[in-house]
Every structure is written in C-alpha cells, then in structure tokens.
Amino acid sequence: MPAHLAVAPAPARPASACPASRQSAPEYLAIDDLCGEDAQMQALIARGKRFIERGLPILILGETGTGKEFLARALHDYSERRAKALVAINTASIPEHLVESELFGYSRGAFSGALPGGMKGKLQQADGGTLFLDEIGDMPLVLQTRLLRVLSEREVTPLGTTHPVPVDVQLICATHQNLPALVAEGMFRQDLYYRIAVGVLQLPTLRARTDRRGLIARMLCDEWPQLSAAQALQKVSPAALERMLRYSWPGNLRQLRAAIRFACAVASGPLVELRDLPQELLAGDVALDAMxxxxxxxxxxxxxxxxxxxxxxxxxxxxxxxxxxxxxxxxxxxxxxxxxxxxxxxxxxxxxxxxxxxxxxxxxxxxxxxxxxxxxxxxxxxxxxxxx
Incomplete structure (x- = not known):
C-alpha cells in the first residue's frame, strides 16, 4: 500500500503476498495514519479534524510533494460527507480555455464541440461531497471571480444557460505558492483568498519532519511486502540509509518514494548500496544541516x-x-x-x-x-x- 505520509511501523506481511499493480489507483490512508510520531503532523491532523467537523473551507499549503492531496482525501474520508464523492481538479494541469467548462459544466449546445447532452461540472459532481481544488494559485483571474460567486451564493450557472443550480460542497484547496504574495501582485483576488483561507493547514517539508526513518521503512515495505519495517531497513546499507536520512529532499515525499523505487529496482546485491541511489542524491551531496x-x-x-x-x-x-x-x-x-x-x-x-x-x-x-x-x-x- 503506497504510504507517502504513513510513519507507523508496518506489520510483517506473508511471503506469498504480492505487491499491488503499479497501474492501480493508490490506496489513501486514514487520517490517523498520517501523523505518525512527528509532533508537527500530529498537531496539524488534530487541527484539520476540527476544521472539517465544522465544515470550514480548508486551505492546504506546502511545498511540492508534501502530500497535500493525501491530506485532502483523508479529511474527506473523516468527514460526515464521506459517503458522497470527493471530486479533485488540478487547475494547473487543464488548459486555461477548458477550466471554466470543467469546473462549472455546460448545457446542450453551449459551444462548438460540446457533448449533445451537456456536462455536469466538477462543482455539480461534488454536490453533497467534497471539492478539492489543487494548485488554486494557478486559477485564472476571471474564474476566480466566478468561483467567489459560487462560494457566496452556493449555486453554479453552467455555460450556455442562465438557470443557476444549487450546490453544497465542502471546499478544500491546496497550493505550493505564496498566495498573499500573489494577492499583492494582483494575480489572486484578495476576497477569494479570505474566503478559502479559513482553516489553513501548513504541511511540513520532509526535511523538517522528525520521522524520516519511519517513512523510509514504510516505503521500503511497499517494495518488499513480505518484510516487516525493521527487516526492510536491514536491507539498506548504513551508508545508503545515512545519505537518505541526511539528504534535503527538495521534492519531499514524492521524491523520496521515487528514489526508493529506483534504488530497489537497480540494486544487484543483497543490500541497497549507496551507488544504487539516484544520481541527484550522489551528485548534489546536499546535507540536511546545510539547508x-x-x-x-x-x-x-x-x-x-x-x-x-x-x-x-x-x-x-x-x-x-x-x-x-x-x-x-x-x-x-x-x-x-x-x-x-x-x-x-x-x-x-x-x-x-x-x-x-x-x-x-x-x-x-x-x-x-x-x-x-x-x-x-x-x-x-x-x-x-x-x-x-
């Protein structure tokens, strides 16, 4: 089970167990499995629970790869809306001219190439559940205005129609950008910022977490499911483990997982050696205490x-x-x-x-x-x- 944020020691698994297909969707963790032994994460999870229980709009901040979507899904699964859908949309990955139709939907004949029966937007799909807007800082200004109106009026008007549709969603946004700086530069609406930044959760970087050894152990267990956490750590040479513990991990948990998968794939001996680590860990020589x-x-x-x-x-x-x-x-x-x-x-x-x-x-x-x-x-x- 992929565990980008899990830190609790993994139980031993039977030798006959087979790893899940790499093509399958990741299994997301329960919210109490995210914090582990790190005090910052424990406090953050406790605060996040209080926010979601009150239905506050939540803004998750953190560097790339810190696990913002994992936290969003865990909060949804903890909330009273867990029986409904969590609809996620990355506003940075959709072409700017398509974001509006994806988010708000459209009616029949709204534009050339539209589906004959129209399409429900992400907001309508998330009705009764949770809408997760990833990379909210990349949303075009014109859509920020429309989103602000939706959040204020609790209704959405699809493209090509004048009839508003009521929607009720738990809003969770995430970004790696400095939103106050974007507001100062005129790139993000101040009123929208105050609307979404009610319950702010700042995810710590991997280099700031105190449970890196546990994270490494859990991710090693994803590669060797027949081993316990302690046994998996023993299959890594002291030099390689020390380098992973001291590296700065600018890509955070995503980079750590990729590095472990790479090292386990190329290792030719009984242990994962220092030479098996990705080149950036060897060439950069970036120590944690030098950051x-x-x-x-x-x-x-x-x-x-x-x-x-x-x-x-x-x-x-x-x-x-x-x-x-x-x-x-x-x-x-x-x-x-x-x-x-x-x-x-x-x-x-x-x-x-x-x-x-x-x-x-x-x-x-x-x-x-x-x-x-x-x-x-x-x-x-x-x-x-x-x-x-």
Missing amino acids: PAMNLPPALPSPELTRVSFAAPQAATNDDSDDISPQACERDRILQALACHRWNISAAARTLGLCRASLYRRLKHLRIPHMRDCAHEIAMGQSPALAS
Whole structure:
C-alpha cells in the first residue's frame, strides 16, 4: 500500500503476498495514519479534524510533494460527507480555455464541440461531497471571480444557460505558492483568498519532519511486502540509509518514494548500496544541516551550469537578502532547474513538481523567454536572459 505520509511501523506481511499493480489507483490512508510520531503532523491532523467537523473551507499549503492531496482525501474520508464523492481538479494541469467548462459544466449546445447532452461540472459532481481544488494559485483571474460567486451564493450557472443550480460542497484547496504574495501582485483576488483561507493547514517539508526513518521503512515495505519495517531497513546499507536520512529532499515525499523505487529496482546485491541511489542524491551531496531556513531566498544561478543545484539553494550572505521578493526567488528556482536540464521543459517541470502547462504559465508570468525565442544565446552557449 503506497504510504507517502504513513510513519507507523508496518506489520510483517506473508511471503506469498504480492505487491499491488503499479497501474492501480493508490490506496489513501486514514487520517490517523498520517501523523505518525512527528509532533508537527500530529498537531496539524488534530487541527484539520476540527476544521472539517465544522465544515470550514480548508486551505492546504506546502511545498511540492508534501502530500497535500493525501491530506485532502483523508479529511474527506473523516468527514460526515464521506459517503458522497470527493471530486479533485488540478487547475494547473487543464488548459486555461477548458477550466471554466470543467469546473462549472455546460448545457446542450453551449459551444462548438460540446457533448449533445451537456456536462455536469466538477462543482455539480461534488454536490453533497467534497471539492478539492489543487494548485488554486494557478486559477485564472476571471474564474476566480466566478468561483467567489459560487462560494457566496452556493449555486453554479453552467455555460450556455442562465438557470443557476444549487450546490453544497465542502471546499478544500491546496497550493505550493505564496498566495498573499500573489494577492499583492494582483494575480489572486484578495476576497477569494479570505474566503478559502479559513482553516489553513501548513504541511511540513520532509526535511523538517522528525520521522524520516519511519517513512523510509514504510516505503521500503511497499517494495518488499513480505518484510516487516525493521527487516526492510536491514536491507539498506548504513551508508545508503545515512545519505537518505541526511539528504534535503527538495521534492519531499514524492521524491523520496521515487528514489526508493529506483534504488530497489537497480540494486544487484543483497543490500541497497549507496551507488544504487539516484544520481541527484550522489551528485548534489546536499546535507540536511546545510539547508537554509524555509523563508530564506535562494542564491542567484551559478555560471557553472553543470554544478548548479536547483535542489539546494544557499542562504544569501548579504544584508539585502530580505529585500528579495518571493517572485524573484521563484524565478531563480525555475531558472536553475531549466539550466540544469539544458532548457528541457519536460525535465525541468518534473524536477519542479509541475506539469508542462503550469511551467509554461509560470514562465509567461515571470517573463522568462522560452528557448526557441533565444536561439542565438543558446547557440553561443549562454543562458537565455530574463525579459526586461
């Protein structure tokens, strides 16, 4: 059972047990299985229970890969609405011109190519249950206005009709972005922010959690279901385990799971050795105690592109570091990822934990030119410059 957030020791499983198909949907964990022994997670889960019991709109914040959807599904399964559907939509992964019809639905003949009988939007599908809006920070402004009206009036008007339809949903939103900064930049509506940010839950990063050993053990049990947690840890060499415990994990739980699956697949001996770990764990050599505080800005990109580490921003050493805006920090992080992957959009998007469409939108918003617009600089071996 995939357990991105579980930390409790896994019970021994019979040797005859077979791992679930990699193509099957993941099994999500009960809410009490998410916190484990980490004090931050225990407090967060207790607070989340109180929010969902009162039916408050919930906003889950956290870096990419911290398990925001896992928490949203656990909260839904804990709520009184668990018998109804949880409908999830990632606003960053849907083309901008389709988000409106996906969210609000449409009537028959609303536009060219519409289904003959129309389509219920996600809001109507979630009626009586929970609507999970992932990457809410990427929602276009025009849709933010419509969503605000839906939340205020508790009714939705599908495209192509003037007849509103009542809806009753538990709203859970999630984002890795700094919404107050987007509000200040005019990219996110302030009134919508106050509407959705009633019950705020800030997921800790993996590097900030105290139960990393338990997480590693549980994920190893996903690869070796016949072993207990203690037995699974014994199949990892001390050097490899130490590296995993001390690595900064910029991709958080998602990156940890991918690294463990990779290492177990390539290991040729009785133990998972240090050499079996993914290259970024070996080349980056990023120690946990070398990471800056969460709110510190990353360093500027290094001219030595082959040595740039997008995963390990260094704390600024000058006195002007507090003046660097969140937008400048995000631009720096994206540029470093692009430089490390030679401006391969797909590879950079995977590193940043984004889909291609979302990365393209961030490039446009941050005014970072695409490589095809900078052919001369690339041919000369230079990094494309920022648009002024």
